[in-house]
Amino acid sequence: MLSIAGLSKSFEDLDVLDGFSLDVKRNGFTVLIGPSGCGKSTLFDVLTGIVPKDAGRIDWRGKELPNLSSAAAYMQQKDLLLPWLTLMDNALLPEKIAGRENEKVHTRALKLFDRLGLQGFEGYRPHQVSGGMRQRCALVRTLMFEHELVLLDEPLSALDAITRTSLQALLLMLQKDFNKTLLMITHDVEEALLLADELLILSRAPMRIMQRIVLNHPKPRRISDPQLMEYKEKILSHLQEDMRDGSY
Amino acid sequence: MNKKLLIILVFLLATTPVHAAQTLTLMLDWFPNIDHLPIYVAQQEGIFADAGLKVDILTPSDTTDALKLAAMHKVDIAVSYEPQAVAAASQKLPIVVVGRLVEHPLGVLLFLDGKGIDKPKDLEGLRIGYTVPGMEDILLKAFADKNDIKSYTPINVGFTIIPSLVSGKVDAIMGPYKNYEAVELKEKGYPASYFEPCKFGIPDYDELVFITGMQILKKNPSAIRAFVKAIEKAITITRQDPDKALATYFKAVPEADRSMESKAFDVTLPLYASTQTHDVARWQAFADFALASGLIQHPVKAAALIKNF
Amino acid sequence: MTVHTRIIPAVTVFFLLAAWETACRILNVPDFIVPTPTHIVSTGISQAPLLLVHAGTTAGEILLGITLALMIAVPLSVLMFAHPSVEKALAPFLVASQAIPVFALAPLLVVWLGYGIASKVLMAAIIIFFPITVSMLEGFKNCGREYVMLFRLMGAGFWKTMRLLYWPWALPHFFSGLKVGVTVATIGAVIGEWVGAQKGLGYLMIQANARLKVDLVFAAIAWLTIMGLCLWGFVGYLERKVITWK
Numbered sequence: 001m002l003s004i005a006g007l008s009k010s011f012e013d014l015d016v017l018d019g020f021s022l023d024v025k026r027n028g029f030t031v032l033i034g035p036s037g038c039g040k041s042t043l044f045d046v047l048t049g050i051v052p053k054d055a056g057r058i059d060w061r062g063k064e065l066p067n068l069s070s071a072a073a074y075m076q077q078k079d080l081l082l083p084w085l086t087l088m089d090n091a092l093l094p095e096k097i098a099g100r101e102n103e104k105v106h107t108r109a110l111k112l113f114d115r116l117g118l119q120g121f122e123g124y125r126p127h128q129v130s131g132g133m134r135q136r137c138a139l140v141r142t143l144m145f146e147h148e149l150v151l152l153d154e155p156l157s158a159l160d161a162i163t164r165t166s167l168q169a170l171l172l173m174l175q176k177d178f179n180k181t182l183l184m185i186t187h188d189v190e191e192a193l194l195l196a197d198e199l200l201i202l203s204r205a206p207m208r209i210m211q212r213i214v215l216n217h218p219k220p221r222r223i224s225d226p227q228l229m230e231y232k233e234k235i236l237s238h239l240q241e242d243m244r245d246g247s248y
Numbered sequence: 249m250n251k252k253l254l255i256i257l258v259f260l261l262a263t264t265p266v267h268a269a270q271t272l273t274l275m276l277d278w279f280p281n282i283d284h285l286p287i288y289v290a291q292q293e294g295i296f297a298d299a300g301l302k303v304d305i306l307t308p309s310d311t312t313d314a315l316k317l318a319a320m321h322k323v324d325i326a327v328s329y330e331p332q333a334v335a336a337a338s339q340k341l342p343i344v345v346v347g348r349l350v351e352h353p354l355g356v357l358l359f360l361d362g363k364g365i366d367k368p369k370d371l372e373g374l375r376i377g378y379t380v381p382g383m384e385d386i387l388l389k390a391f392a393d394k395n396d397i398k399s400y401t402p403i404n405v406g407f408t409i410i411p412s413l414v415s416g417k418v419d420a421i422m423g424p425y426k427n428y429e430a431v432e433l434k435e436k437g438y439p440a441s442y443f444e445p446c447k448f449g450i451p452d453y454d455e456l457v458f459i460t461g462m463q464i465l466k467k468n469p470s471a472i473r474a475f476v477k478a479i480e481k482a483i484t485i486t487r488q489d490p491d492k493a494l495a496t497y498f499k500a501v502p503e504a505d506r507s508m509e510s511k512a513f514d515v516t517l518p519l520y521a522s523t524q525t526h527d528v529a530r531w532q533a534f535a536d537f538a539l540a541s542g543l544i545q546h547p548v549k550a551a552a553l554i555k556n557f
Numbered sequence: 558m559t560v561h562t563r564i565i566p567a568v569t570v571f572f573l574l575a576a577w578e579t580a581c582r583i584l585n586v587p588d589f590i591v592p593t594p595t596h597i598v599s600t601g602i603s604q605a606p607l608l609l610v611h612a613g614t615t616a617g618e619i620l621l622g623i624t625l626a627l628m629i630a631v632p633l634s635v636l637m638f639a640h641p642s643v644e645k646a647l648a649p650f651l652v653a654s655q656a657i658p659v660f661a662l663a664p665l666l667v668v669w670l671g672y673g674i675a676s677k678v679l680m681a682a683i684i685i686f687f688p689i690t691v692s693m694l695e696g697f698k699n700c701g702r703e704y705v706m707l708f709r710l711m712g713a714g715f716w717k718t719m720r721l722l723y724w725p726w727a728l729p730h731f732f733s734g735l736k737v738g739v740t741v742a743t744i745g746a747v748i749g750e751w752v753g754a755q756k757g758l759g760y761l762m763i764q765a766n767a768r769l770k771v772d773l774v775f776a777a778i779a780w781l782t783i784m785g786l787c788l789w790g791f792v793g794y795l796e797r798k799v800i801t802w803k
Contacts, residue, residue, distance in 0.1 A: 050706055069710055080707050083802040084725045096721065097713045125802050312766060320590060332769075339769045341589055381760060382767035403672050404760065406752045411668050543768075 001026040001181055002068075002149060007056035009046055016042045018206035020056070024198075029175050029182045031192040033235065034202030035243060040185045043207065044153050048074055060149065072149040077158050079138040081126040087133075088113070088122035091140040105144075112140045116170060132163035139170060143178065150174065152184035156191065168194055172219055189235050193228045194221050201238055211238055269297065270471045272324040275306040275314035280501045282427065282512045283350055283456055284327070286520055288500040289493050290482035299474040311380075314459075319343050321461040324468075325475060330453040331383060331543065334535050337553045338544035344465050344555045345531075347458030347476040348521035354427055354455040355384070356442035357391065359420035360413055365441075368395035368448055371420060377405035377412055379423030383543070387445060388422040390541040394449030414438055427515035432508060451534045454521070465555065473557045476524050483520045490517055526554045592772040601776040607761075612780050614756040618674060618746040619788070622681025623739060630686050634693035638723070639715060644694070655687040659748050667753040677757070680749035685738030692734025696727025732796040739788040743781060 002024040009017040016039040024030045034040055045051040047058065049067030057064060060071045081090045091109045095101045113122055116136045126134050135155065142150065152171070156164045168191065174180045186192050192199050193215070201211040213231060221228065276284060287305065290296050296303050306323065308314050314326035315333070319341040328336075333345055357376075359365050368391070378384035381404055392400060405412045405421060409429050412418045414436075424430065426442055433440040446452045458479070460472055486493035494513055498504060531550035538544045574594045580586070581593045588596065601608065637644035659680065666676040700723055708718045750759030758777045765773035 048710055050709070069712075074710055076703065078703055080704055082704075082722070082725070084800075093721075094711045097708070097711050097717055127802060310766070312769065316589060316769075320587060332767075335767075336589075336769050339589060341587075341769065380763075380767050382764035402755075404753055404755055405672070406664070406667075408664055408667060408753065415668070417671060 001028075001061055002183065003057075003059040004047075005057045005059075007043070007046060007058070008054045009042055009051065010054060011042075015206040017046070017056075018208075020207055022200070022209070024181060024183055027175065027179055027181055028197050029171075029195055030184070030198045030200065031196035032183070032185045032200050032202055033187065033189060033192050033239075034207070035204060035239060036187065038202050039205045039207035040202060041153065044074075044151055044185065047151060048072070068149065068151070071147055072151050073142040073145040073147045074151045075138060075142045075153065075155045077154045079126070079131075079134040081134055081137060081141075083126050086123050086125060087118065087129070087137045087140075090126070090137055091122075091144060093141060094144055109140060109144060112143055113137075115173075116140060130163070131159055132167060135159060135163075135167060136170065139167075139174075143174075148179070149181045149183070152182060154186055155184070157186070157188065164191070169220065171195060176219075189232050190223050192235075193231055194223060195219075199231075199235075201235060203242055210242065211235075269300055269302045270468075270474075271302045271304065272471060272475060273304045273306060274325045275308055275317055275323040275327065277308065277311050277314055277327040277329065277456065279307055280305070280504070282497070282504075282509045282516050283354070285493060285497045285513070285516070286349065286479055286482040286486055287327075288497050289486055290478045292496045292500050293482070293485065295478045295481050295485075296475075299478045301471065301474055301478065303475070315341070315343065318459050318461045318464075321463045324460060324464050325472070326459045327456055328459045329455060330457055330531070330534060331387075331538065333457060333459060333553065334531075334538050334548055335383075335544055337535075337548045338538075338546045340546075342462040343459050343553070344462055345457050345526065345553055346460050346465065346472055346555050346557070347479050347524055348454050348526065349456035349458060349479070350516070350519050351454050351521040351523075352519050353444065353446055353450075353453055354425040354516075354519070355387075355423050356426045356430065356444050357388075357420055357422045358409075358413070358424045358426075358430055358433075358440055358442045360433070361439045361441055363419060365420065368397060368443055371395075371400060372397050373399055374419040375401040375403055375417070377403045377409075377418035377421040377423075379405065379407060379409065379421065384423035386541055386543045387450065390450060390537070391422065391443075391445055391448060393541075410436070410438075413440070427512045427519075431511045431515060435508065435511070451537045452530060453534045455519075476557055480521075480524045483522075486520065487517070524557065526556050528554055528556075589769055589771045592775050596772050597775045597779055600772040601779055604773060604776060608758070608776060608780050611756055611758050611761045611777070612784065615743075615746050615750065615758045615781070616784060618677040618749065618757065619681050619739075619742045619784070621674070621678040622742050622746060623685060625678060625682040626686045626689060626738065626742075629682075630689040631693065634690045634697070635719065637690075637694060638697040639719070651687060651690060654683055659684060659745060663748050663752040666749070672753045672755070676752075677746050677749035677754065681742040681745035684745035685742045688734045688737045688741070689731070690734075692730045692737075693727055696730030697723045699730065700726045729796075729800055732792060732800065736789060736792045736796075739792055740785050743785045743788070747781065 004020065004022040007017050007020040008015070020043065032040055042051070046053045047068045049069040058067065059065070060068060065071060081087070082093070085093070088109060089096075091112070092101055092105065095105045110122065113119055116139060118133060118136055118140070121129055121133065126137070156167050159167065171182065172195065175182055184195070196215055199213040199215060200209045201213070202208070203210045213235075217225070217228070223229070274287070280288070291303060291305070312332065314323065315328045315336055317323040318326035319336065325346075327349065333343065336343055364370060376388060378388050385402055385404070388402060403418050405418060409421055409424050410433060413421060413433070426444070430440055430442055458476065465472055490513070494510065498506060528550050531554060535548040535550050539547050578593045578595060581591060592600070637647060662683070663676070663680060666679055670676040670679065704722055705718065708722055713721070746757070747759035747762070750757040751763060754760040758781050762774050762777045765771070765777065
């Protein structure tokens with residue numbers, strides 16, 4: 001569904017992306033894992049259109065797009081909730097901006113709040129609720145876009161382990177119940193193994209896919225599963241090798 | 249030399265009192281200007297030195313500084329104004345008026361020529377400025393009362409005297425000096441005239457006087473007396489040879505505006521104090537007027553305020 | 558505020574005043590140089606009708622000055638943020654407005670605007686214009702880049718982002734600038750009154766000084782101080798009411 005071909009982007013002298021290609025299946029959950037500075041964030045910056053690409057092609061559902069800003073919802077590490085708005089108003093922000101705020105939209109948001117376990121908290125301010133709840137509110141905002149493709153830039157890394165676990169379940173829900181196609185970046189190998197249908201290990205800049213692991217294990221998964229533990233070791237050693245080779 | 253003669257000489261020297269020069273601090277009322285000329289003449293012509301005095305002349309930042317500092321005996325002598333001295337006395341400041349510098353008022357009610365103002369009554373209904381709130385506005389009111397001016401608009405112009413008159417923002421101003429702003433206006437091409445308050449019902453008073461703190465007078469009456477006498481001599485010399493006195497002043501105050509102050513001198517010369525004797529009755533008349541007009545709230549006994557040497 | 562935070566300043570002020578009173582009495586400081594606090598308070602009360610009239614005038618000048626400053630500073634800061642070229646062009650004037658000694662400006666304003674209230678209002682406005690503009694501008698610029706990106710991704714243009722993001726973001730900065738501004742506006746109004754006024758606490762101060770009524774001068778200063786404190790407190794109150802998310 002998502003097809004990235006020959007994507008290139010350089011900053012000053014550094015080629016961050018040099019002919020990067022990637023395909024993501026419809027309703028798939030693809031996770032990118034790589035060392036910091038490899039260019040994963042640049043990839044997302046280019047995909048969302050924040051930064052223009054130097055060369056390459058992006059296709060979504062067969063149509064070429066300059067970037068995915070019209071086709072994808074984007075979630076980051078920081079919840080980026082506006083502190084002066086209630087959770088409901090934050091969730092409705094995209095609608096407010098587009099001038100589409102109305103009864104229907106309000107009801108849709110309420111339903112999402114319920115599904116994500118935030119019922120009763122719509123009138124609260126971000127500083128009055130926990131980090132996990134804020135991230136869930138950001139998720140509601142993301143879902144209000146009703147885009148099928150969701151780009152996730154380390155969305156759970158700022159959370160504690162317990163909150164993370166419950167939000168990982170929410171991400172799986174996005175794939176299963178909301179039929180989303182997910183492309184996620186993380187540096188947490190365990191998290192990647194719990195969520196991914198396809199796990200791609202990235203190299204340092206210029207970024208390329210070093211290793212592709214397809215996981216057919218049924219979800220939800222347990223990290224204690226021996227095969228997953230084996231994968232974890234393999235992935236970690238790959239990443240370490242790449243680091244040693246490099247002149248960081 | 250003869251040994252006997254030497255002993256007599258030493259004996260004479262030992263018993264003759266040798267006066268070292270006494271230092272007095274004098275603070276002016278404002279920047280040095282032509283009104284202060286006698287002080288500078290006394291300094292430059294050695295009159296202070298002959299009287300055994302060394303006078304340090306200080307400039308204030310506010311017209312009430314000198315008086316307050318004298319009352320606090322932080323300066324020995326202050327140049328001040330009779331109305332201000334009366335006000336200070338009514339507030340029980342411990343001061344004494346010891347000397348006279350300018351024996352008639354310099355402040356006038358100034359207006360431009362050609363505005364149809366010939367007598368005080370012509371000011372009826374006009375906008376009249378004043379320079380010092382608390383002083384000039386009260387004098388203005390007394391002037392108006394004594395001259396049947398039933399209504400006028402008082403405006404505080406501060407010291408923006410010339411711009412206010414020239415721009416027509418006010419029709420007249422109470423408070424400019426006749427030897428200063430009046431002269432300056434003429435120089436700038438705006439002939440002006442004035443009413444002298446004393447000719448129209450306000451009691452006569454000294455514009456500039458010398459004041460000292462009561463404590464200082466008690467401690468060192470001879471030095472103060474010597475100062476007052478020196479001023480008297482300086483004024484006499486000035487009247488004998490005005491041109492020389494003026495040249496002496498300019499030498500002592502090089503930053504003075506020569507052309508302006510020369511013209512101001514012509515107006516000021518007849519007004520320097522002709523005697524250092526204070527007229528107590530005249531002071532009391534002014535003090536009574538001050539009480540009646542609201543310049544002061546508590547009565548002042550002139551006799552207690554003045555020292556005639 | 559807890560009881561604690563209310564008591565400590567009150568006690569401190571009390572001790573300072575007591576020290577002042579004692580020092581004056583022990584050192585026999587004359588009344589016409591520095592009056593004792595008790596004397597100032599009694600004058601402040603006995604002359605209250607007089608002080609009230611003048612305080613009213615000065616208060617009016619300050620409030621009008623603040624209003625004028627806000628009416629110009631706020632739109633101007635928005636404009637400067639929207640168009641950095643405008644900011645560059647106006648920066649030297651902004652700095653000049655703060656650097657010019659207000660004492661020098663006062664007589665000029667009187668000559669241009671006359672002896673009415675206009676020159677005093679403008680003096681107050683000029684003095685507080687700078688802190689407000691600068692703090693608003695800083696507030697806008699301080700906005701987190703990620704938030705700006707988020708708005709861009711949501712398809713918001715500059716003016717929508719200004720209304721929904723930059724403006725609320727800058728409000729805390731605005732209030733800091735305003736707090737500083739209202740206290741210096743007091744200074745502006747008083748200095749304006751020193752040059753050509755008919756009424757006002759600044760005018761009263763000159764008048765009282767010329768008549769050697771130093772206790773009245775200090776009483777006027779005391780009233781001015783109280784006015785400044787009230788303004789500060791009011792802005793603080795507004796700030797708490799508006800900024801509900803900190």
